[in-house]
Amino acid sequence: MKLAGIIGYPITPFNANGEGVDLPKLEMVIDTLIASEVNAIAALGSAGEAAYLSEKEWQDVASHTVKHVQGRVPVVIGIAELTTEQAVKRAKYAHQIGADVIMLSPFSYYKLVEAEIYSHYQSVSDATPLPIMVYNNPATCGIDMSPQFMLKMIANIKNASMIKESTGDIQRMHKIYKLSGAMVPFFNGCNHMALEALNAGASGWCTAAPCLIADKPKQLFDAVQKGDQNKARELFYQQYNFLEFIVKAGLAAAIKSGFDLQGNKVGPPRKPLLPLAMLEQEQLKDMLATLGHI
Known part of the structure; x- marks a missing residue:
């Protein structure tokens, strides 16, 4: 499986009281992303509040997304679990329902050493034939994997085949590109670095932004691919304030608030997450209006 382009992140809509997943609204979110010309859908990441879902809710979102x-x-399908046993269970489920790729990030309470992380990925690879995207997101997962270590896993673990890098350090991407001889696909996970990352050789950009601003991220990706740097810069800086805002405000809360502002009620984020404050809602409304999406 070769991925490239814009990998769209759906949020997980909840009922008005926040107590259950609203699957018809999830369909709306997925259709919105596909209409925005994303090249893949990545469910159950941080934007999808995967860490706050029950086992049944997680399975329902995964299966309904594929369906x-x-x-x-x-x-x-994103998988970030404290135990290898649970990660393996979810990887097997992703394969069972027909997912194409799993995005696997190690999640840590104790500080894991490289041998433990390697064993975690090896165990998941042994459990399913699905390609594995090695996801490095230390801000969320508490583990920072070096480019050298991630490439070692790509070289030696059968199904590990691509990397998502979300540290916000562009030098990591340069190292992945250089050390792999441009042979290992890597994806940008930091919205505010999209232009730099794509110019550094990233195969794509993982983002929830198309939920609210349609194909503007895809336009940026296409401009870079065509070598039109002037157009790429113009598109990037049009989006920059919005991209920075949704990360700082919290992806789930920001995207859900944006849907509400656009007339699509998708429920609140799940506590302890809170909806955007009134001032932040006004800021988001102004940004969406400036971008022509409200």
Whole structure:
């Protein structure tokens, strides 16, 4: 499975009281992303509040996403678990329901050494034939994997085949590109670094932004691919304030608030997460209006 382009992150809509997943609204979110010309859907990441879902809710979102996408684009299922046993269980489920890729990040309470992380990935690889995206997101998961270590896993673990880098350090991407001889696909996970990352050779950009601003991220990706740097810069700086805002405000809360502002009620984020404050809602409304999406 070769992924490239814009990997769209759906949020997980909840009922008005926040107590259950609203699957019809999830279909709306998925259709919005596909209409925005994303090249793949990555469910159950941080934007999807995966850490706050029950086992049944997680399975319902995963299976319903695959079912509703219906092969229109590849489906990536995010897995970030404290135990290898649970990660293996979810990887097997992703394979069972027909997902195309798993995005695996080690999640830590204790500080894991490289041998433990390697064993975690090896165990998941042994449990399913699905391609594995090695996801480095220390801000969320508490583990920072070096480019050298991630490439070692790509070289030696059968199904580990691509990297998502979310530290915000562009030098990591340069190192992945250089050390792999440009042979290992890597993806940008930091919205505010999209232009730099794509110019550094990233195969794509993982983002929830198309939920609210349609194909503007895809336009940026296409401009870089065509070598039109003037157009790429123009598109990037049009989006920059919005991209920075949704990360700082919290992806789930910001995207859900944006949907509400656009007339699509998708429920609140799940506590302890809180909806955006009134001032932040006004800021987001102004940004969406400036971008022509409200």
